[in-house]
Amino acid sequence: MHVSVDTTLCIGSGQCALALPEVFDQDETDGLVVLLDAKPPRELHDDVDEAVNRCPVQAIATTAT
Amino acid sequence: MSAEPVPAHPTGRGRPFDPPQELMEWQAREPLQRMRYPDEHVGWVVTSHELARAMLTDARFSARSEFKRAPVHRPGTEPFFGVPAAPGWLVDMDPPEHTRLRQQLAGQFTARRMRELRPRLTGIVDELLSAMERGGPGTDLVEAFALPLASQVICELLGVPSGDRAEFQRNSRILFNLTSTAADTSAALDRLYATMQDIAAGGGEPGETSGLLQALTEDGTLDTEEIAGVGVLLLTAGHDSTTGSLGLSVFALLSHPDELARLTADPSIVDNAVEELLRYLTVFHFGVPRTPLEDLEFAGRQLRAGDSITVSLSAANRDPRWFQDEADRLDLTRRTTGHVAFGYGIHQCLGQNLVRMEMRTALPALFQRFPTLSLAVPAENVPLSTDMSVYGVHRLPVVW
Ligand code: HEM
Ligand code: SF4
Numbered sequence: 001m002h003v004s005v006d007t008t009l010c011i012g013s014g015q016c017a018l019a020l021p022e023v024f025d026q027d028e029t030d031g032l033v034v035l036l037d038a039k040p041p042r043e044l045h046d047d048v049d050e051a052v053n054r055c056p057v058q059a060i061a062t063t064a065t
Numbered sequence: 066m067s068a069e070p071v072p073a074h075p076t077g078r079g080r081p082f083d084p085p086q087e088l089m090e091w092q093a094r095e096p097l098q099r100m101r102y103p104d105e106h107v108g109w110v111v112t113s114h115e116l117a118r119a120m121l122t123d124a125r126f127s128a129r130s131e132f133k134r135a136p137v138h139r140p141g142t143e144p145f146f147g148v149p150a151a152p153g154w155l156v157d158m159d160p161p162e163h164t165r166l167r168q169q170l171a172g173q174f175t176a177r178r179m180r181e182l183r184p185r186l187t188g189i190v191d192e193l194l195s196a197m198e199r200g201g202p203g204t205d206l207v208e209a210f211a212l213p214l215a216s217q218v219i220c221e222l223l224g225v226p227s228g229d230r231a232e233f234q235r236n237s238r239i240l241f242n243l244t245s246t247a248a249d250t251s252a253a254l255d256r257l258y259a260t261m262q263d264i265a266a267g268g269g270e271p272g273e274t275s276g277l278l279q280a281l282t283e284d285g286t287l288d289t290e291e292i293a294g295v296g297v298l299l300l301t302a303g304h305d306s307t308t309g310s311l312g313l314s315v316f317a318l319l320s321h322p323d324e325l326a327r328l329t330a331d332p333s334i335v336d337n338a339v340e341e342l343l344r345y346l347t348v349f350h351f352g353v354p355r356t357p358l359e360d361l362e363f364a365g366r367q368l369r370a371g372d373s374i375t376v377s378l379s380a381a382n383r384d385p386r387w388f389q390d391e392a393d394r395l396d397l398t399r400r401t402t403g404h405v406a407f408g409y410g411i412h413q414c415l416g417q418n419l420v421r422m423e424m425r426t427a428l429p430a431l432f433q434r435f436p437t438l439s440l441a442v443p444a445e446n447v448p449l450s451t452d453m454s455v456y457g458v459h460r461l462p463v464v465w
Contacts, residue, residue, distance in 0.1 A: 011411050012171025014179070014418045021176070031171020053402050056413040057122065 001045050002065045007032045009059040016051040016060060023048060024060075033059060071101045074110065074136035074351065074375065076451055081444070082317055082346065083393060084379035088112055092380050097364045100375065103138040108373035109366075110136070110352075114384035114405070116364055117376045121353070121410035125361055126374070128412055130157035132356035134373040137452070153287070153294025156302065156412060163411065169286055170295065170415055173277050179418040186426040189217055194434045203441050203464040211311035211461075214427060219303050222419070223296055224264065224276020233260055241305050254297070261296035265289045303416045309348045309450070309457025310420065311427060314339075316447060316458055317346060318428070319440055321395050325432070328397055332429045338397040339424045344388070344404035345395045347379040350456040353408055378405050435465040 003023065012031025016024035022044060025034040040048055052060045075085035089112075091098055096113030111117050120126055133146045150157035155166040197209050204210075216234050225233050239245045239253035264278045266289050277299070281292045318325040328338050352375045357368050368374075382404050385392045390399055407414035414420075432438060440447070441462035448459040 011167055011413065012175070013413050013415075014171075014174065014176040017176035018179070018418050018421070026175040026177065027172065028175065028177075029172045030168035031173075031175055032168070050402060056409045057411060 001040065001042075001048065002063045003035060003038050003040060003048055004061050004063075005033045005035045006059045006061070009057045011057055011059075013056050015054040015056070019051050019054060020044065020047045024051060039065070071099045071107050073101045073103075076137055078449070078451055081447070081449055082313075082320070082395070084347070084350065084377075084383060088377055088380040089383060092384060097366055100136065102134045102136060102373055104134065106134060106373055108134065109368065109375070111374060111376045112380035112384075114381040114387035114403070117378065117381035117405055118403075118409050120355060120363070120374070120376055121405075121408060121412075123363070124160075125357055125359070125363075126355040127159050127358050128157060128163070128353075128355060129159055130154070132358075132371060132373070133157070133354040135354070135454075136351050136373075136375040151294050151298075153291040153296075154298050155295075156298065160411070166287075166291075166295070167411070167415070169281065169284070170277075173280060174415055174418065176418050179422050182419070182422055183426065185221070186218065186422055187430070189214060190427050190430045194430060198434065201465060203462070206315055206461040206463050207308065207312045207458060208460070210427075210431070211308045211315075214311065214423065215304055215307035218307075218419070218423060219300055222276055223261075223299065224279045225260070226264070229260055229264075233257070236260075237300060237304055240301075241308075257297055257300065258293050261293035262289055265292035265296070299416070302414075303419070305453070305455040305457065306348055307416075307420055307423060309455045310343065310346065311424065312458040312461050313346045313348065313456065314342045314424065314428060315431065315438075315463075316440075316444075316461055317342060317395060318432075319438070319463075320444055324395055324397050328429070329432050329436070332433075334398055335425050335429050336421075337399075337401060339421055339428070340401035340404060341395065341397050341399055342424070343406040343420075344382045344401050346456070347382045347406050348456045349406070349408070349454075350379045351375065351454060352377040352379070353412070378408065381405050435463075438463055438465045440464075 010033045012026060014026055017026045023037045023040050025036055027034055075087040078085055092112035096116050097109060097111050099107055100110040101107055111120055130146055130150050135146055155163050193210050193213055197204055220230050236253040236256045239249050265282050278292055278296055281287050355374045357370055359370050361368055383392045387403060407417040441464045450457050450459055
């Protein structure tokens with residue numbers, strides 16, 4: 001799985017960073033998403049999918065690799 | 066053409082935790098349908114989960130307050146609707162004004178920061194529970210717990226100096242009290258603005274208290290008026306909603322003893338339990354307002370520029386097409402992903418992770434301290450704020 005984020009869409013809701021701090025963080029100045037791990041280990045894939053579904057502005061995308 | 070009268074937004078509830086039945090009938094029949102507003106304007110209401118999310122992520126729908134109408138007449142909302150957004154009130158703005166303010170504030174509400182608040186929240190909760198214990202064995206849980214918790218947290222977050230807090234809390238109480246007169250409310254609002262402006266302008270002992278208002282002042286991007294506006298917005302958006310959610314959650318758990326027993330037996334389910342309570346109770350029960358700024362087609366209907374639309378979050382959160390497993394049942398371990406209790410799209414609640422931390426801390430601690438907590442009055446005598454913009458309990462008499 002490959003994860004990408006679009007900071008032009010992100011509104012800093014923090015849903016991804018709350019749900020999965022291993023993969024997502026937020027910038028301390030504007031709250032926008034910071035991707036920590038673009039290739040998370042398999043055991044986190046379900047949680048990444050969950051973050052994708054929770055994002056209120058569809059700023060997180062995944063592709064199979 | 067049938068001349069069936071266009072209905073108004075319902076307010077009556079058959080059961081305290083369920084949205085008005087009409088909303089659910091509309092959802093099943095016509096999830097985007099016409100609705101009459103208090104000023105006789107004929108606009109629309111959205112009741113399905115699918116259309117609610119579609120509308121709240123569609124940039125053609127504006128959140129500007131000039132075009133907003135409250136679906137139910139509520140004294141006290143007049144100063145905010147039908148006029149341009151007050152400085153700092155991002156909830157009433159569209160991009161790019163909204164974006165600028167949101168990015169200024171979101172850095173103060175990151176998940177990391179909200180997680181770091183946890184020990185402080187635990188401290189406040191424990192103090193309140195100890196005070197309850199000393200005064201026991203019974204109290205009004207709103208007055209003794211939900212309200213002071215919400216109020217103290219927002220004061221600390223904003224950075225209201227301790228010397229100003231009593232006055233600040235007195236004014237917020239007037240602002241949120243149903244029985245306050247319009248004159249009292251507006252005077253209280255003026256005083257709150259003045260306090261925020263003082264803090265933003267650097268009043269108080271330097272370094273004594275540091276919160277969001279001081280951080281915004283130091284940053285220097287927003288002017289004093291905007292910072293004061295942000296302060297009042299956060300107070301307005303966060304005070305009643307948090308108090309209401311806490312009070313109503315305790316009421317709902319006491320009314321669903323099997324679900325409460327699951328939570329007390331296994332506190333590790335609390336994160337999901339809080340999401341489910343937020344979904345099930347949806348305290349923003351009059352939804353969120355949006356307006357198309359041009360004539361357009363949406364979901365097969367022709368909408369006109371200026372039509373008021375209410376997106377019903379309570380109905381969307383009970384949509385059986387999304388929450389398939391008996392959407393009307395409180396089930397603390399159901400899959401809650403996609404609930405819209407905090408809205409959806411670019412305006413989704415800025416304070417959501419603060420609320421999550423407060424509820425995750427408060428609910429388990431309350432039931433741990435008072436394992437025998439129960440209602441002190443019959444459930445049907447608990448006074449509900451069905452006519453307020455945020456749903457909740459006015460009082461929750463409990464004993465232990
Ligand atoms: C259970 C408690 C709460 C609920 C249910 C709630 C719900 C909501 C909803 C539904 C919206 C979207 C409004 C719209 O789309 O027009 C919203 C926005 C907002 N909320 Fe909350 N809220 C809660 C607590 C808080 C708290 C504690 C704060 C601040 C400390 C807060 C600050 C805000 C702000 C600033 C916005 C506007 C965001 C924007 O326009 O980008 N809320 N909230
Ligand atoms: S969930 Fe979406 S909007 Fe929220 S911080 Fe993550 S990427 Fe940004």
